[in-house]
Amino acid sequence: xxxxxxxxxxxxxxxxxxxxxxxxxxxxxxxxxxxxxxxxxxxxxxxxxxxxxxxxxxxxxxxxxxxxxxxxxxxxxxxxxxxxxxxxxxxxxxxxxxxxxxxxxxxxxxxxxxxxxxxxxxxxxxxxxxxxxxxxxxxxxxxxxxxxxxxxxxxxxxxxxxxxxxxxxxxxxxxxxxxxxxxxxxxxxxxxxxxxxxxxxxxxxxxxxxxxxxxxxxxxxxxxxxxxxxxxxxxxxxxxxxxxxxxxxxxxxxxxxxxxxxxxxxxxxxxxxxxxxxxxxxxxxxxxxxxxxxxxxxxxxxxxxxxxxxxxxxxxxxxxxxxxxxxxxxxxxxxxxxxxxxxxxxxxxxxxxxxxxxxxxxxxxxxxxxxxxxxxxxxxxxxxxxxxxxxxxxxxxxxxxxxxxxxxxxxxxxxxxxxxxxxxxxxxxxxxxxxxxxxxxxxxxxxxxxxxxxxxxxxxxxxxxxxxxxxxxxxxxxxxxxxxxxxxxxxxxxxx
Numbered sequence: 001x002x003x004x005x006x007x008x009x010x011x012x013x014x015x016x017x018x019x020x021x022x023x024x025x026x027x028x029x030x031x032x033x034x035x036x037x038x039x040x041x042x043x044x045x046x047x048x049x050x051x052x053x054x055x056x057x058x059x060x061x062x063x064x065x066x067x068x069x070x071x072x073x074x075x076x077x078x079x080x081x082x083x084x085x086x087x088x089x090x091x092x093x094x095x096x097x098x099x100x101x102x103x104x105x106x107x108x109x110x111x112x113x114x115x116x117x118x119x120x121x122x123x124x125x126x127x128x129x130x131x132x133x134x135x136x137x138x139x140x141x142x143x144x145x146x147x148x149x150x151x152x153x154x155x156x157x158x159x160x161x162x163x164x165x166x167x168x169x170x171x172x173x174x175x176x177x178x179x180x181x182x183x184x185x186x187x188x189x190x191x192x193x194x195x196x197x198x199x200x201x202x203x204x205x206x207x208x209x210x211x212x213x214x215x216x217x218x219x220x221x222x223x224x225x226x227x228x229x230x231x232x233x234x235x236x237x238x239x240x241x242x243x244x245x246x247x248x249x250x251x252x253x254x255x256x257x258x259x260x261x262x263x264x265x266x267x268x269x270x271x272x273x274x275x276x277x278x279x280x281x282x283x284x285x286x287x288x289x290x291x292x293x294x295x296x297x298x299x300x301x302x303x304x305x306x307x308x309x310x311x312x313x314x315x316x317x318x319x320x321x322x323x324x325x326x327x328x329x330x331x332x333x334x335x336x337x338x339x340x341x342x343x344x345x346x347x348x349x350x351x352x353x354x355x356x357x358x359x360x361x362x363x364x365x366x367x368x369x370x371x372x373x374x375x376x377x378x379x380x381x382x383x384x385x386x387x388x389x390x391x392x393x394x395x396x397x398x399x400x401x402x403x404x405x406x407x408x409x410x411x412x413x414x415x416x417x418x419x420x421x422x423x424x425x426x427x428x429x430x431x432x433x434x435x436x437x438x439x440x441x442x443x444x445x446x447x448x449x450x451x452x453x454x455x456x457x458x459x460x461x462x463x464x465x466x467x468x469x470x471x472x473x474x475x476x477x478x479x480x481x482x483x484x485x486x487x488x489x490x491x492x493x494x495x496x
Contacts, residue, residue: 031109037282072134075112082122086282110139140164207283223349245352251300312348331396338373367416374409413450441486
């Protein structure tokens with residue numbers, strides 16, 4: 001990452017300073033979890049499988065031939081840019097300072113040689129690379145033996161982070177402990193009381209919570225619309241089932257977000273803003289997402305089955321998977337799929353509550369959600385133009401499409417208002433609401449809200465997601481309050 005590969009600070013902590021007279025032993029540095037805040041094997045396997053799912057069938061045979069063979073086969077197929085890896089800024093700054101003082105640096109890693117050499121060539125800090133070669137897995141005792149054979153027992157310093165590195169530290173003259181759990185730090189200090197500590201461990205639990213995107217769960221309140229629109233306000237069984245399916249959508253959506261972030265790692269790291277996401281920044285191991293995503297999807301599916309809304313959840317999952325894998329790259333198809341992902345939540349709430357989504361609600365919501373999806377794309381294109389780019393990674397739009405997308409979105413906003421006005425003057429509201437005329441207030445309120453979103457988008461204020469922007473916007477909250485008052489008055493019994 002560009003911001004991680006920076007010049008060393010003017011001063012470094014005493015715990016990481018090195019001798020300036022050239023007498024410091026050669027410093028051997030681990031790659032995974034030390035120099036970079038990720039496991040390159042897990043990322044490589046994920047990238048290779050996403051590029052060609054048939055590789056999954058070959059993984060068992062490669063692993064049966066040994067872990068070194070597995071790493072070599074995956075590395076040979078992994079297309080990656082070493083400049084985009086999440087380098088630990090503290091470690092990299094220290095290494096640059098040591099290199100500037102004339103200290104010899106060696107990259108010593110259990111990763112495959114192809115990966116290690118690409119990293120070393122990019123950084124330009126290491127005089128040599130010692131890595132797995134397809135026959136020998138250079139991990140733990142094997143790495144210790146290789147370093148002793150080259151530099152002699154006690155003739156090198158070693159920077160690592162894992163329990164397997166204890167075997168290396170036993171043979172090293174100095175120890176540098178990077179981003180290690182408490183047990184590993186204690187064991188390293190027992191071997192080297194003067195061990196240097198760099199980059200304290202990161203809270204994985206907090207990073208996982210960020211990756212789940214709990215702020216996105218507000219969208220699942222759409223599941224509550226069908227019973228609200230039907231005026232079924234006092235049936236506890238209906239609300240229990242509807243809330244259950246909303247929670248199921250939260251679980252499935254978070255599982256999909258994890259999978260999406262894993263699939264988008266290279267694109268996210270190339271983005272000035274998205275590279276701060278937990279997986280892209282290296283705050284959360286890829287393996288954590290690979291494990292957590294299926295668990296969340298299974299829990300959401302079970303809850304959806306019990307609430308009776310599993311068909312809507314299945315459609316949501318299939319659309320999300322298709323969108324993340326390929327459809328997000330198809331112009332126009334992507335925004336229609338995004339609109340469908342909003343709409344399917346309405347169907348989920350309808351199935352759980354027993355109140356089917358009416359054609360009126362379907363027509364209004366389709367135009368509304370299409371407009372919101374277009375806002376999302378327009379804001380991305382604007383940021384792209386501001387950054388001097390002509391295309392967005394994994395998107396099918398170009399700079400020339402901006403005006404047309406703005407026109408599509410504005411037309412969708414006004415079309416939703418027209419559908420809503422036709423519904424309000426139809427006969428159906430008279431059978432549901434005591435004072436249906438009060439619903440007329442909802443038309444200018446919703447149209448004003450959408451026009452405000454578009455104005456904010458054109459001015460460059462828009463968040464990636466207009467729903468999240470609205471949740472943080474005080475004007476949107478006022479509009480929501482006024483809308484709630486209007487609908488509440490419409491629900492009052494006739495003559496009340």
